[in-house]
Amino acid sequence: MKTNATDLAAGAAELARAEARMKARRKTRERHARLLKHVFLIALSVIMLYPLLWMFASSLKPEAEIFSGLSLWPAKPQWSNYTEGWFGLPVSFTQFYWNSTIVTVLSVIGNLISCSFAAYAFARLQFNGKTLLFGLMMMTLMIPYHVVLIPQYVLFLKMGWVDTYLPLVVPRFLAADGFFIFLMMQFFRQIPRELDEAAMIDGCSPFKIYWAVILPLSLPAMATAAIFSMIWVWEDFLAPLIYLNDIDSYTVPLALRLFLDQEGQSNYGQMFAMSVLSLVPVLIFFVLFQKLIIRGIATSGMK
Amino acid sequence: MRRFFRRNAAGYLFLTPWLVGFFLLALGPILASLYLGFTRYDMVSDPRWVGLDNYRYMFERDRRFWKALEVTFTYVALAVPLRLAMALAVAMLLDKGLRSIGMYRAIFYLPSILGASIAIAILWRAMFGIDGVVNQFLALFGIQGIGWITTPSTSIYTMVVLAMWQFGSPMLIFLAGLRSIPRDLYEAAEIDGTSRPRQFFRITLPLLAPVVFFNLVLQIIEAFKTFSSAFIISNGTGAPADSLLFYTVYLFNEAFRFFRMGYASALAWVLLVIIAVITAIAFATSKYWVHYENERD
Incomplete structure (x- = not known):
């Protein structure tokens, strides 16, 4: 009886020791795994x-x-x-940055x-035809710009808007970037x-x-939309290229392309500069508003 | 009548800018390009009706059209799965209680926000050139590199690598999705002795399926829209040997270099139909997509 009890106690102690050993082993294994993860992530960051x-x-x-x-x-x-790069093209970059800033x-x-x-x-708001219009709005999100490009160009040409900033700016006053409607709705x-x-x-x-009510409570949404739209307009290439x-009147991306066109005498150092x-403007916005940008993507699930 | 007006007035007033834009910049142009697709139009003289000629030429004789489709579909088929796989893998690494996740997340997302810019396309051209930094790196291992962009058989892969480099936004969406999976599922699986790969296929993937699907549709459409980088890297023409003749680049050239506006409109409509088919698939399964996650941060 007595031996049995001591056996049992010894067994329990043995078990506890084994468990502790396993726990310790598991812990080191987890630590190794975490370390490995960090090594991998740092390597990827470098790439x-x-x-x-x-x-x-x-x-x-x-x-x-x-x-x-x-x-x-x-x-x-x-x-x-x-x-030298700043003044390396027939028109200085001061002008290009000014143009880009206005458009943006x-x-x-x-x-x-x-x-x-x-x-x-x-x-x-409640109104008749809301579901249909909302569906149409969501569909326009999927339509590539290239599909509407030619008739839009013809339209703006007939209106005498080519070689002005109107074709770049006016569509934005007409909610042409449906993505932001969707983002704000969320x-x-x-x-x-x-x-x-x-x-x-x-009685309001x-x-x-x-x-x-709505606007003051959705300042983060407005800021997010403003940041995304600033970045995309700043980087926009196709519309300025056409209009x-x-x-x-060139914007910065168009000016950068001019460096490529000077083939033969292209100066890589200046072009990279x-x-x-x-x-830089995009980077500054990214650093300042990283949280908003990342949350904006997670909530709207787009881009 | 009066009540009908009053009930709707506010809604339509707020919608006015969008409605004008929708008719003038979306619906109108889509219908106009449908019409122009049946004409010959050089912008100097009026459009001339030619019936189905544009489409017949496109499908029967236009080698460059088929080449453009081939290039674009190859790109979509390679870039989208690779980018998504990368995004999911990294999202899973970042998901489980790692410290400094914010920093990694920012670094991995950064290329996505810069990637569309002309500066990056210019950078890519230089990096994959014959004496670019990629070949300098290969030289360390005694490998003699080639001009990756000037060689027609490899140029498309430089675009695929560029797409992979920008895995940031699908990664963020995956991260949000992963966070909505209850932790105790994994704990239960752990107790049952389920292996990690099995956990991935039995828990993670099924529960993430709607998000994966959503990302997939979105990325396919994005990939079809690829323009600026392809335009810059291919010198604006789809060179070398049309190996970078993305559909959008071809369309742009037909319209704004050769002023074949009628034919380019027909091309635009074919692109619209391709995208519409993909969108239809997305809408048919839309019951999955709409779920709002309040990200914990």
Whole structure:
């Protein structure tokens, strides 16, 4: 009887020890796995960032050095690539940045106004034909720009708008970027309806509700839409390519392409310098508003 | 009548900008390009009706049309699955309670937000050139590289690599999806001794299926729309030897280099039909997509 009890106790102790050993082993295994994960993720980060770092390094190198090694460290930084690149085309980049800024600012304003109007109507107001129109709006999201490009071009040409910024800006005041309607709707829907109803009982008009209830409560949504639209308009290439023929009116992406056209006498250092500068506004926005951007994609599930 | 008006007025007032845009910039142009597709139109003289000539020429004789389809479908078939696989793999690595996830997430997403810019397309051309950095890297292993972009048989892969580099946005969507899978499912599986690969195929994948599907449809449509990078990398023409003749690049050239607006409109309509078929599949299964996740952050 007694031996049995001690056996049992010894067995239990043995079991506990084994369990502890297993736990410890599991812990080290988990630690190893985590370490391995980090090593892999860091390696991947390096691969992901390398092209960008290489472009920045190349923007500070003379051409011979760009194409002769992997080094990310210029032997002698050529900051002159930046100053010479800035004035390296028949028109200076001051003009191109000014042009891009005008187009971008106007487009962002247009998107915010027109898309929030439409989003408010779809998310909050009742009217006949809403389901049908909403379906049509969702369908336009899928339509490639190329499909509407030619008739739009003919239309704007007949109106005498080619070689102005109107074809780039006016569509944004007409909610042509349906993605933002969708994005804003997702946010508007999360605002409690009781607020609208209370305001309505107080005699607020739909516009007052939009202005005093919905908009102030969806500032993050507005900011997200503004950031995305700023980035996309800034990077936009196809529309400026078609509508702008005069080099004085070129936006930054069109100007960058001019470097490529100067084949033979192309200067890679300068081209990279200007390429890097063209990404700077986007990078600044990304760093400042990373959280909003990432949440915007997760909630709208697009792009 | 009065009541009908009052009930609808606010809605339609707020919709006015969008409605004008919809008729003038979407529906109108789509119908107009349907019409133009049956004409010959050079923008100088009026469109001339030619019936089905454009479509007949396109399907029966236009080698470049078929080449453009081949290039585009090859690209879609390679770039989309690779990008999604990459996105899912990285999302799963990031999902499970890792510290500094925010930093990795930002780094992996960064290329997606820069990728559409002309600067990156210019960078890609230089990187994959004959003495570009890719070949410098290969030289370390004694491999003699080629001009990846100037060689017709490899040029498309530089575009595929560019697409893979931008796996960030599907990754973010996958991350949101992964977070909605209840943790206790994995704990239960762990207790039952289910292996990790089995957990992936039995828990993760089925529960993530709607998100995978959603991403797939979206990315396919995005891939069909690829233009700027292909345009820059192929010198605006689909070179070398039409190996980068993306459908959109071909359409652009027909319209704005050769001013064959009628034919280009027919091309646009074929593209619309292709996308519409894909969208129809998406809508048929739309009951899966719409779920709103409040991301924990």
